[in-house]
Amino acid sequence: MNRRELLAAGGAALMSFGYMGRLYAAPAGGPRFLLVFLRGGYDATNLLIPYSSSFYYEARPNIAIARPDPASNTSALALTADWALHPAVRDTLGALYLQRQAAFVPFAGTDDLTRSHFETQDSIELGQPLQGARNFRSGFLGRLAQSLAGQPAAAPPISFTDSLPLAFEGAAMVPNLSLKNVGKPPFDERQAAILRDMYAGHHLESAVGSGLELRQEVALEIADEMQAANRSAINTKGFELEAERMGRLMRDKYRIGFIDVGGWDTHVGEGGAQGTLATNLANLGRGLQVFSQSLGTEWANTVVVVLSEFGRTFRENGNRGTDHGHGTVYWVLGGSISGGVIAGEQQPVSRASLFQDRDYPVLNDYRGVLGGLFRSLWGLSKDQSARVFRDVPPLDLKLV
Amino acid sequence: MSQRGGRLMYRAALAAVCAWLLVSSGCASGPARPAASAAPLPNLQRNDVLWLQRVTFGLDSATLAEYRREGRERFLDRQLGAPDGALPPPITAQIQALEISHADPVSWLAAVNAEHKTINDMPDGPDREQAKKTLNERGNQLAYEAIRRDLLRAVYSKAQLREQMVWFWLNHFSVYQHKAELRWLVGDYEERAIRPYALGSFKDLVLATLEHPAMLQYLDNRQNTAGHINENYARELMELHTLGVNGGYTQQDVQQLALILTGVGVNAGNTPRLKPDLQRLYVRSGAFEFNPAHHDFSRKTLLQHTIEGSGFGEIEDAVTLIVRQPACARFISRQIAGYFVADNPPPLLVERMSGTFMRTDGNIAAVLRTMFLAREFDAALGGKFKDPKRFVVSAVRFAYDGRPITNPRPLLNWLNGLGEGPYGRQTPDGYPQTELNWASSGQMSRRFEIARSIGSGSAGLFDSEDGAASAPGGFPQLSNRLYFEAVEPFLAARTKAALDRATSAQEWNTFLLASPDFNYL
Numbered sequence: 008m009n010r011r012e013l014l015a016a017g018g019a020a021l022m023s024f025g026y027m028g029r030l031y032a033a034p035a036g037g038p039r040f041l042l043v044f045l046r047g048g049y050d051a052t053n054l055l056i057p058y059s060s061s062f063y064y065e066a067r068p069n070i071a072i073a074r075p076d077p078a079s080n081t082s083a084l085a086l087t088a089d090w091a092l093h094p095a096v097r098d099t100l101g102a103l104y105l106q107r108q109a110a111f112v113p114f115a116g117t118d119d120l121t122r123s124h125f126e127t128q129d130s131i132e133l134g135q136p137l138q139g140a141r142n143f144r145s146g147f148l149g150r151l152a153q154s155l156a157g158q159p160a161a162a163p164p165i166s167f168t169d170s171l172p173l174a175f176e177g178a179a180m181v182p183n184l185s186l187k188n189v190g191k192p193p194f195d196e197r198q199a200a201i202l203r204d205m206y207a208g209h210h211l212e213s214a215v216g217s218g219l220e221l222r223q224e225v226a227l228e229i230a231d232e233m234q235a236a237n238r239s240a241i242n243t244k245g246f247e248l249e250a251e252r253m254g255r256l257m258r259d260k261y262r263i264g265f266i267d268v269g270g271w272d273t274h275v276g277e278g279g280a281q282g283t284l285a286t287n288l289a290n291l292g293r294g295l296q297v298f299s300q301s302l303g304t305e306w307a308n309t310v311v312v313v314l315s316e317f318g319r320t321f322r323e324n325g326n327r328g329t330d331h332g333h334g335t336v337y338w339v340l341g342g343s344i345s346g347g348v349i350a351g352e353q354q355p356v357s358r359a360s361l362f363q364d365r366d367y368p369v370l371n372d373y374r375g376v377l378g379g380l381f382r383s384l385w386g387l388s389k390d391q392s393a394r395v396f397r398d399v400p401p402l403d404l405k406l407v
Numbered sequence: 408m409s410q411r412g413g414r415l416m417y418r419a420a421l422a423a424v425c426a427w428l429l430v431s432s433g434c435a436s437g438p439a440r441p442a443a444s445a446a447p448l449p450n451l452q453r454n455d456v457l458w459l460q461r462v463t464f465g466l467d468s469a470t471l472a473e474y475r476r477e478g479r480e481r482f483l484d485r486q487l488g489a490p491d492g493a494l495p496p497p498i499t500a501q502i503q504a505l506e507i508s509h510a511d512p513v514s515w516l517a518a519v520n521a522e523h524k525t526i527n528d529m530p531d532g533p534d535r536e537q538a539k540k541t542l543n544e545r546g547n548q549l550a551y552e553a554i555r556r557d558l559l560r561a562v563y564s565k566a567q568l569r570e571q572m573v574w575f576w577l578n579h580f581s582v583y584q585h586k587a588e589l590r591w592l593v594g595d596y597e598e599r600a601i602r603p604y605a606l607g608s609f610k611d612l613v614l615a616t617l618e619h620p621a622m623l624q625y626l627d628n629r630q631n632t633a634g635h636i637n638e639n640y641a642r643e644l645m646e647l648h649t650l651g652v653n654g655g656y657t658q659q660d661v662q663q664l665a666l667i668l669t670g671v672g673v674n675a676g677n678t679p680r681l682k683p684d685l686q687r688l689y690v691r692s693g694a695f696e697f698n699p700a701h702h703d704f705s706r707k708t709l710l711q712h713t714i715e716g717s718g719f720g721e722i723e724d725a726v727t728l729i730v731r732q733p734a735c736a737r738f739i740s741r742q743i744a745g746y747f748v749a750d751n752p753p754p755l756l757v758e759r760m761s762g763t764f765m766r767t768d769g770n771i772a773a774v775l776r777t778m779f780l781a782r783e784f785d786a787a788l789g790g791k792f793k794d795p796k797r798f799v800v801s802a803v804r805f806a807y808d809g810r811p812i813t814n815p816r817p818l819l820n821w822l823n824g825l826g827e828g829p830y831g832r833q834t835p836d837g838y839p840q841t842e843l844n845w846a847s848s849g850q851m852s853r854r855f856e857i858a859r860s861i862g863s864g865s866a867g868l869f870d871s872e873d874g875a876a877s878a879p880g881g882f883p884q885l886s887n888r889l890y891f892e893a894v895e896p897f898l899a900a901r902t903k904a905a906l907d908r909a910t911s912a913q914e915w916n917t918f919l920l921a922s923p924d925f926n927y928l
Contacts, residue, residue, distance in 0.1 A: 046834070123642070125836045126652045143843075169826040171847035184849040193856040198914070202855055202921055205905040209923055211846055218848030219855075269833050274627045274639050325635020326627070331642075 038162070038308055038384040039257050041264040041298070042148065042174065043291075044132075045315035047271035048124060050284055050329050051336035052321060052367070054096070055111050055349075057356035059089040066322040066358075070279045070329075081280035086111075089356075090349050095285040099292030103299070103340060107347035110406050114353060114370035115337040116317060122331040124272070127316040131373055132173035136398045142177075147374075147395055149177030151381055152263055154391045162262035162385070165221075167253050172265055180213040182221040186252040192226040194219065228255060250294035254301030257309070271315060275326040295340060306342035310380055310407060313338035318367050334367030337376060339406050350404040351376065375402030383407040451475070453897040457788040460928040461747055462486060462779060463567035465801025467808045468889050470567065483568075483779050487606060487772040490566035497811040498563045507552045507594040513694045515549070515591045516620065516675035546590035551819070553594030554829045558815045561800045572605040572771070573597065574796055575746055577829075580616045580648060581837035584830035587624040593830050596621035609739060609769030610730045613648060617726065620673040620694040626835060629672035631665060632701035641665035643835045649729050651738035656710060663707045667714060667721045670702030688718040697722075736764035744778060749787045750841040756783040791928055792842035795825035798854065802861050802920050803868070806883035817866035821857045825850060855921045862916030885916045898924050 056072050057063050064071050072093055075085035083091030084101045090111070092101050103109035119130045119137060130137060134147030152164040156179065166175055166183035175181040194202065199219045206215040229252075246268070257264050270287055277284045295313075299306045318335035339346070351371040354360050362368035378401035382392050392401050459474050460466060462483065474482050485491075494502070502508055522542050529535040557577075561570045577597060584590045600619040604612035616622045623629045626640035641664035645656050674696035681689060681700055690697035697719045704716035712728055714721050729735060740760035744752035756778065763777040764770075778784055793801065799821045803812070822828050825845070827838050838844070860866045864882030898906075902922040909915035919925060 121652060122658065123646055123652050124834060125647075166847075166849075168849075170844050170850060176843070180848070182848045193852070193859060198917075201905050201908050201918060205901050205918065205922055207901060211851060211923070214846060214848040215851050216848075218850070218852035221848060222852045272834070274637060275630055324637060325632070326630040326637055328637075330638060 036305075036308055037262065038310070039262050039264070039302075039305060040162075040381070040384060041253070041257065041266070041309065041311045043295070043311060043313040044128070044172070044174075044265070044267040045271050045291075045313065046124070046128060046267050046269045047273075047315070048127075048317045048319055048331055049271035049287075049315045049335070050273055050277060051113070051315070051318045051334075052329075053277070053279070053284060054093050054288060055086075055113055055336045056083045056091045056093065057089060058083055058085070058091045060356040062358050063321075063356060068323070069327045070277055070323050072280055087349055093285065093288055094280050095289040096292035099289075099296045100338070100340075103296070104347055108299070108340060108342060108344060110339045110344065110346040110348050110350050110404075112337040112339065112351040112371055112376055112404065113349060114334045114367055115314070115351065115373060115376055116334045116367075116369040116371075117373050118369065119317075120333070122317065122333070124316055124331070129173055131314075131316060133176075134174075134374055134377075134396050143173070145177040146172070146174040147377070148172075148174040148263060148265060149181070150395045152178040152181070154387070154394045155385060163260060164263040165256065165261040165265075167249065167264060167266040172267065174265055180217050182217045184218075184221050184225060186225070186249045186256075189222075189225050189229055192223045199223075224260075225252075225256070228252065228259075246290050246294040247297045250298040251301045254298045258302045258305045273319070274324065274328040274330060277323075277328045299340070299342065302342075308342070310339065310341040310344060310384060312377065312380065313340070314373065320366050321361055322365075332366030333362050334369045337371075337373070339380070339404075341407070344406045346406065348406075350406055351402075371402065371404075372399050374399035376404065379403050380407055451893065454785055454788050455479070456893045456897065457928055458779075458785070460801070461788070461791070462571075464561050464571060464797060465804040466889060466893055467804045469565070469809060471889065471893055480780065483776065486566065486568035487776060490569050490606075492560070492564045492566035492569065494560065494563045495809065495811050497813075498559050501811075501813070502556050502559060505552045505556060507549060507556065507598075512592055512595040512620075513675050516588055516673075516694050519546075519588050519591055520675060546588075550584045550590035550593055550830065551816075553597060554819055555815050556594065557597060557829065558800070558818050561796070562803050562815075562818075563809070563811070568775070569602075569605055572775075573602050575743070576601045576605055576612065578832075578837040578840075579742060580612075580622065581832050581835055582621050582625040582830060583833050583835075585833075589621055589624060589830070592619075592621040592624070595619075604771075606772045606775070607770070609735075609764070609771055610726060612771070613644075613726050613730060614723070616648070617644070617671070617722070618692065618695045620675075623671060623673050623695070628668055631669055631671070633666075633669045633703040636662070636665050636669070638662060638665040641668055644668075645729065647836055649738065650732060650734045651741075654732070654734035654738055660709055663709045664725060666703045666705065666707055667709065667725050670698045670700070671719075671722060672696050672698060672701065674698070690719045730769055733761070733765065736761040736769070739769075740764055740774060743774060746840045747775075747778060747791075748784055749790060750843070753783045753787070756781050789927055792846055793926055793928060794838065794840055794845055795822055795827035795854075797928075798825070798926065799857070802858070802925075805889070805925075806861055806885055806916070806920075807868075808887065808889060812868040814868055814870045817860070817868055821860070824853055824857065854926070855917070858920035859913075859917040862918075862920055863913035882913050882916060884912075885919050886912070890919075894919075894924070898922075 053070065053072055058074050073079065073082040075091050076082040081094055083094060084097045085091045086104060092104070100109055117127060117131055119127045121127060132146050133141055133143065135141050135145070148164065152162060155162045164175060164178055164181045166172055166181055167186055168183055169185045171181060171183045202219065203216050206212045253264060253266065268291060273284055276282065295311065302309055314337045315335050318332040319329035320332045324330050339350070354370065360368070374396035378392055378396045378399065381387055381395060382401045384407055455474070456466070458479065459470065463470050477485065519542070526535060526538050526542070529538060557573070561574065564570050580601065582589055582593065582596060584593055596619050600615040604615055626643055627637045628640035631637040631640065638661050642661045645654060645661065645664065646652050650656055673694050674691070675694045678689070678691060679698060679700065685699040688699035699718050702718060706716055707714045707721070709725055710728060710732065714724055737757065740757050741752065744757050744760060748756065759781065760774050760777050763774050767773040799818050803818065819829065823831065832838055862882065862885065902924050905918045905922065906915055909918055
């Protein structure tokens, strides 16, 4: 939905608020979706540990996570007879899993075999067939927002990033703003109007309008936050603070969100129960927990998917790290999902089942996994689903 | 008051302010020139101004005067030849005063390594924390010095095209300051690996980056040793630096190149003791090291060519082989055209640039010449959105027109705010150079805020080193002779209308810098 459509939809009530007014909140209820993109190819094998595989322990002499042991808090947290969770997310993701609000999809990923971060991130965000010409102006979240626009269940999109990700290309207008550092709104109503008029008819018109508007909106949200902070004991910072703000914006208005988190390319010294990967996972886990809390009752209507462009080599490399791999593990979180399961097609983890004797195979295509969730969340028709991912049909993982 | 009346009063106020600025600081060199030459030459076209804005980091009076004197082709050849990189004396003095202008990064690296060791051996506690903090601040200071020098040169150097190419290549061979000890090395990386080759031979450039500790630390090749293969650098060397992702190499080629690159690493300490037959093959230059004891001497096959195991010679052979691939000529030409011409540059132009690249064995200046004088280049003028660096540098060039600033830190803050912080790209692909990546809604409003910061003169560009405001503040004079000569005649009607609605000079400046006219070239 672009700004003009918003104005038309909001009608007179919105107009009277004018630029300085807060945009109307979306009605309560209705599905919400957040995509968390871990850029750099996170080491899924040390997040969801195949602890029943002796080959895992052979292949990772220095960085493997110890088998589940209730007496040790640096050991993995058993989820099933085969799979366990990294201890750094025991209290966050682990807790959500036990409440059936988290599920993991191993052997997930893409058919892109370049093992290049950039190529694979792009191809996933575009969500188009690898063969043939690709349209860089069309990302899968953009197509999702487009296919929902104009319906009663229209889903305003937002990207919590400094720049607009490829995934959102093609939607009429997607506002974006990193919530790391935001201050007072910079322009008054008259100045904002002049700036907008300068871009009237220009192809950046809606970006300019929406950017000025969102700054205003978020400034008001932050003002609320400062007031709330005086009353609550929660002292969040870093990603947790961002996640809390994201949660409130998605609770009040936006329905499709995107954020990316970097720092996962652990070629050297990735660590085991402690270390680089553990720290990153712990931060992310805490942030997602805060996100779920700040959505309040709308957490029950929300689904979060955490994914990465690829997994990493099953064996550790010569530098106690891991190199670019193939299959990975996706996370699905949500207040009312049928979680507490390891979902999707699977196979035993052994040397023989590795792809190219190197990494996890992909048995659950990202388009199938995401397309299936979108279909269930919004009740998409076959045509709508095909518009989002044209070459892979939705996969029903029975999570939503 | 009617709008028109307001505008006239405002013009009068502008003139007064300008007169004051001239007296107090000698700011604008433009208005100080004789009025007789003030009228634009009849032949100054919109495309001249746009062309000039692309070759340089943005308009200033001196550049425009040189263009008018020399004409397009001679102007270009002066920029491409051995350009005069002279800086205003106060800027030279600022750069001379930096530590990075004098010290040796090898000694720093050795000191940092020693300090890391000391800190590791210290017991937990406030002393250890203090030592870590001191070391960290030292790194930040040296990285800032490198950024500061680069920004000052970008704004003030007469060799504007070289400065743009330094930025282009720094981004092409991107390194991230917060990995390993890179903050101690980035200044040297720019100075010795990038700058000397920015307009020279592409192969020399690749080899210079390959032999720089900053790149070897960033892409982990110092850990790539025989029996402990790390293919990170090998992959990016082909994917990002030379051939492009579809450049015709395979996973097998990546693994073979990784073997070729074994033993290429960093050493800031003593030369290792090797057996005599290996000692002959040892290479050392500064903190760069090729250690044959870590090299895999097997025979390799790269891009269907056999490379016999011989030592460092393999690396030179491999780079020569790679940069002579037609895929490399195409990829590099496409990248350059993507930055200077259009997000999707005309394929025929890229093909001609590739032809020049092949014919000249990768002579960068020759490729640029083909591009800047092409018909397609002229046809694409006006449609390229400025990336944050070009926006920020061009705004300061235009606003202060040669007047030396004393504090470039606001420029760094603006670049960080717009998402293009120097040495700030975590991933090795460098910042993308398409409008798509810089003109989202959030970035546009951020850009307008920066336009206001520059336009209102509130940023502190003339503060002294210690952060105290020293020079008389005031705001820049954007409505100056340069504006009336090269900007005003070509302004869009909507921009003119917006400028007419400004209620102060600061606001007028803000609108001009925020306008589509200023943000496209």
